[in-house]
Amino acid sequence: xxxxxxxxxxxxxxxxxxxxxxxxxxxxxxxxxxxxxxxxxxxxxxxxxxxxxxxxxxxxxxxxxxxxxxxxxxxxxxxxxxxxxxxxxxxxxxxxxxxxxxxxxxxxxxxx
Amino acid sequence: xxxxxxxxxxxxxxxxxxxxxxxxxxxxxxxxxxxxxxxxxxxxxxxxxxxxxxxxxxxxxxxxxxxxxxxxxxxxxxxxxxxxxxxxxxxxxxxxxxxxxxxxxxxxxxx
Numbered sequence: 054x055x056x057x058x059x060x061x062x063x064x065x066x067x068x069x070x071x072x073x074x075x076x077x078x079x080x081x082x083x084x085x086x087x088x089x090x091x092x093x094x095x096x097x098x099x100x101x102x103x104x105x106x107x108x109x110x111x112x113x114x115x116x117x118x119x120x121x122x123x124x125x126x127x128x129x130x131x132x133x134x135x136x137x138x139x140x141x142x143x144x145x146x147x148x149x150x151x152x153x154x155x156x157x158x159x160x161x162x163x164x165x
Numbered sequence: 166x167x168x169x170x171x172x173x174x175x176x177x178x179x180x181x182x183x184x185x186x187x188x189x190x191x192x193x194x195x196x197x198x199x200x201x202x203x204x205x206x207x208x209x210x211x212x213x214x215x216x217x218x219x220x221x222x223x224x225x226x227x228x229x230x231x232x233x234x235x236x237x238x239x240x241x242x243x244x245x246x247x248x249x250x251x252x253x254x255x256x257x258x259x260x261x262x263x264x265x266x267x268x269x270x271x272x273x274x275x276x
Contacts, residue, residue, distance in 0.1 A: 089265070096169075096255050096267030097208070140207065153198060153257075153265060154224065157207035 057141045062160040065131045073126040073159050075141030080121055084144055088115065088126045089155070090137040097140060097155075100126065136163045167191045171256050171268035178246045178275045186241040186271050188256030194266075196259050197239035198223075199231060201252040202270075208255065214239055246275045 058076040065071040077086065088100040101108055101115045103124075108115040114127040128135055138158040169190045178184055190197065195216050200208040200223075210223030214233040228250060230242045239258075243250060251274050259265040 087265075094270075096257075096269050097265075098267070099264045102264075138207075153213070153259075154210050155200075155208040 057143060057156045059139075059141055059156055059159045061157065062162065064162045064164065065128075067132060067163055067165050068130050071128040071131045071135070071161065071163075073128075073139050073141075073161065074123065075125070076123045077141070077143045078122040080143050086115065086117060086121075086124045087142045087144070088113070089140045089142070090135075091140065091158070092137045100139070131161075131163045133163050133165075136161055169256055169258055169266050169268040171254075171271050173271060174269065175272045176274070178243075178273065180247060180275060182246050183242065183244050184246065184273075185243075186254055186256070186273075187238070188240065188268060189238045190256075190258040190266070191237065192258060192260070192266065193236065194258035194260045195236070197233065198257040198259075198265075199229075199239070199241045200255045200257065201225065201250075202255060203252050211241065211254075243273075246273075248275045251275045 085102050085104050087102040089097040090100050091097040101110055101113050103115045103117055116125045138160050140155045140158040142155045144153055172187045198213040199211040202208050209225050211225055211229050212223050212231040214220045217236045220231050232240045254271045256268040257265050
């Protein structure tokens with residue numbers, strides 16, 4: 054599974070968009086890009102995932118670079134409840150277990 | 166909806182004691198995982214299991230053993246606890262549908 058690199062922390066004002074970057078330059082052609090977030094004192098929760106095309110869901114959007122070596126998680130309007138650690142990871146969808154590893158993540162702070 | 170259930174939620178151990186963290190999922194997932202998370206750090210994979218009866222080492226397996234006795238349950242055992250094993254432990258499961266489901270965590274302190 055490819056190694057990912059994310060900034061340690063980012064800040065945003067409430068109601069503003071947030072772009073969280075992730076580099077995964079060693080991603081293989083069949084690996085999906087996954088984003089999870091972890092609220093304080095909770096287990097991580099799924100945010101979004103994609104393979105090649107940009108993806109949207111009710112929580113966020115995922116923009117994937119054309120060469121797939123990087124991606125950006127977009128929160129369109131940050132709220133105080135979005136303050137969390139965001140993890141980017143990549144792994145395959147082979148139907149069998151693989152070493153699902155996560156990097157250190159980006160701690161997002163949201164202020165009024 | 167139960168999802169992934171971990172027990173106990175909190176535990177204090179003395180150095181050298183043993184204990185088992187239990188994890189169960191009710192989503193019929195094939196794959197299960199154990200992670201540890203130290204304060205201010207990311208998740209590190211301890212062990213994982215592709216299916217019932219199979220287990221594999223992750224990034225930090227030393228000092229731990231696991232058991233996947235059936236499809237639902239995946240336990241993590243500390244045979245002789247050390248202060249370095251003070252951490253929050255998360256169990257997770259997933260199927261080929263990609264989404265990973267995590268438990269709420271087990272806070273372990275070894276004194």
